[in-house]
Amino acid sequence: MSSIPDELSYTKEHEWVAGLDDGLTVTVGVTAFAAEQLGDVVFVQVPEVGTNVEAGDAVGEVESTKSVSDIYAPVGGEIVETNQAVVDDPSLVNSDPYGEGWLFRVRVEGEPEDLLSAAEYTTLTSGES
Template identity: 50%
Template sequence: MSYPDDRQYTADHEWITVDGETARVGITTYAAEALGDVVYLDLPQVGDEVSAGETCGEIESTKSVSDLVAPADGEVLSVNETAVETPETVNADPYEDGWLYTMRVSELPEDLMDADAYAEFVAGQSA
């Protein structure tokens, strides 16, 4: 499995792309496959302050309910209404159409991984 190299990844299997102070957040293909069919998203609200490593929502699949964990500190600017209305978008295209929310980043944690490091991390979890 390969991961886009234009973003950073967390140990919680989420990705973040940062452009200046604005970032887009989603889950990885690894997470999408592990979850199974996504059926419901409970995303943070616009204006919410989120903190890196803290729960900010939930993603429900046919298999389980998992926490969404903020990859950075900041304020939620928008949510992907298309993904909320059609959660299967997250499974079909987690890196483009299936993004979850955007945020204004106030601080990025130092433990974010690039694509190669994340691939190694995932390989270690599968072993």
């Protein structure tokens, strides 16, 4: 069973969102569950800083040995920072999905919708694994 930290919010697309409570800038990554499903991640494409995105937009890619998945913006806003370390070393998504493997930060505009709590995400993933 992969870890699902309580303090984070989640999406149905297996991304996590940190920092919602502060209301300004959130950090986004893929969950440990997603990383395990993907296998070894070999390529990460993050959005460009300064891009304005809407919730649900495909903004990047995570590619593993066997498959490729889109990364979606979980909230609308402006991309203010991306993680160059994970672009240089995509295996960080596997080794530390909630830490060093973060993907990008968004300055949130408007109210985030449809995010899941840790408990809700646990229910979602227990049906899929």
